[in-house]
Amino acid sequence: MTAVMISDNLSGERTKFELECRDLGYGYNKLKMVYDHVNLKTYENELVAIVGPTGCGKSTLIRNLGYLVAPTKGQVFLNGKEIKKPSAKISLIHQSIATFPWMTALENVKLSLISKKIDHDESDRISREMMELVGLTGFEDYYPKEMSGGMRQKIAIARALAASPEVLLMDEPFVHLDELTASSMRKEVYDLVFNPETSLKSAILVSHNLQEVVQLADRIYVMNGTPATLVDEIRVNIPRPRSQRDIVFFDYVDRLYKELNTNTNSK
């Protein structure tokens, strides 16, 4: 018998959602869709995860949600308003850490503020504030190649946060980091997402690390099939801070594992 009650009444008590997509699909042509019929929502103060096997289109979906890659079909809404082009209100953190080698850490962070046309001092202040938030004070003048992988990812996170986004999209942001660094980064990212000092309202995390998503997410969308669809939506009702040794934690991981396995096998 399972030791946890997993609520399927997913959106009963919440009404204000941030990012929403309706009947989203992406394919190289209409006959060869990577994923299709995806409907998802994120609510205020919520971290949503998307899990699925490798190659099911998770990274493409997250790029479609930010309109960095235009979807083949469907619509994306931010605060009820349809978006048709990329916006700094939806910031993406990449799986492969993207920092510009010819810019210092501070200049990398400032990059996201350029289009906002704010004065130099203000841009400097915000960038330093965000670097402090991610724990990079003192490293402003370092070049990325002089920093570790974890520190580079922190630059990318500070850059994303400096743009004052409402939604943060994270495409397996910890996959290239060692477990110790990844573990501390997960905690820091969670604290940042719900830190009142940031503009963030919600975040979407794409991952195939089941422990990671149960650790961080309030809700989990399960993606599977060919073309992939959202095959389940699970609310994680574990009080925080969550422990991976908790039996309830194991149950969630186990359920996700079965979901992915069942759907993969039934293809």
Next chain:
Amino acid sequence: MDVLIIALATAATIGRILVLIALSVLSGWGLAYLAVKSRKFENAYVPFVNVLESIPVIAFLPIVLLVFIQGLGGFWGVEVAADFLVFDAVSWNVWIGAYQAFKTVPEHLLDVTENYDFSFGRKMWKLYIPHSIPRVTSNLFSSFADAFFYITVSEVFTVGVTTYQTFGIGTLITNFVKQSNFIGVYYSLVFIAIGVAIVTGALNILSRRSVAKYGVDSTFEIKRHTHWSGRHFRAVDVFRLRTRYLSRYARKLTHPAHRGGFEGEHGPPTPIIHIMKVALKSLTFCMGIVLIIYLAYSSMLIAFAVPQKEWQAFLTSTPYLLYSMGADYLRVIVVTLAALALALTLGYLLATHHKASMTLAPIVQAVSAFPAPTYFPLVFIATYPLFSATLPPAYSTEIYVFTLGFLSCFYYVFFDFWIGVQAIPTQFWEVMRNYELSWGTKMRRIIIPGTFPYLVTGISSTINSAWAGIEIGEFWPNIDGTHSLEVRDGMMKYIGLNMSTGNVANAAWVSLLFAIVVAIYGIVFTRNLMDLARKKYVVEEGVYAA
């Protein structure tokens, strides 16, 4: 009209150019490796290539005469002489491109090859050559274009009273012009256009595939030849077997685990490795010394060709020559800035818009590959009445010189930048889109720094190659039968004028001055900027996967 002859001549010329391009790529890889491994060799190699790239094809005639025509003689003497002149047109930018690519190999990839003790062959095959392919490919456009630009002076040339020619479309066009057979010229241009279209189309596909496969996280999808015939796979298999055999042999010679005296993965080198390393070091050192001696010897030959009594006259004329050189540098700077402006606008458009690239790129390639000296008199005839009626003569002459200079070199920086933009990783484009950066901001902060190594190569080749176009434009007697194109002051005009009147000594003196300036420029500009590119502007190091 012998259309078949024209077709065969076009095919012969294209075949000649492609073989020589392949030769320049192979030699470029070897020399680039020596340059990045030995600072001494690099210090000699970079100015050497810059000097040779800057000296127009025609300046090679005495060497060609001596070494090939008199040495080999007969059909092969002329053929090899023509091949050498074509090689001169195609090789230098490929060499600089390979050097630039080898110089900017990402450090973490270099660490991998050092870590696993890769032999020379493995390092080349697994790292240096694959990393250089997008940049070498970008230079193939320029090389092909440059070969055609000078084809009429490469395949047929006159020394003294004797004209030498080899079979090809350049020779045919020259003969048609002499016979006033303009129908023949037009047919030849049509066949060149067809040949250029086919080759540049193939190069287009090659460049996209090379960027897709060898660029780091570029936006292009890797194409696989799943539809190719079994014969292709068999050919590949045979090739793989051969390379595998060679690799095994190389491993036996060089890899610690495959050597007789196995001393563990990181054990001290065995005598054979030590000997090979010493041999390689000695080889690079010797090549550097040979290059320096060659440069010194060539300079001395030029200097001693001048009779002693004329030294005073030369020294007296030096201030004016330096002034003329300054005037020409000003022309080169204007041409380079115009080429750079075109690259940053149209080149960027073509690199980021596939449909525009499919239609406009062949036009740019055709313009660059068409030999301007063959059609420029027609342009002159069409425009001279307008210019002479509206502009002072000096201004209209400068416009023609600028046009010829521009046509002779704009494509270097254009194609290098084009490929450089395509090689920018996807993640960088997404960051630019995500933060809604304007075109100016993107250019200033990301695109130009991200393509910096490509731009250094392109600008360097553009500057070096502008001289040849300017040389043609500054002194062109009887361009349309009645008018001559001649600037008031210009070093290239001075060289052309003295060569045409048989005053080789004067031409040699200014050439020596010019070579010294170009060598200094090679060290100050090309090598130092390349060092900077290696330290700071390796775009591949920006995408980090720990």
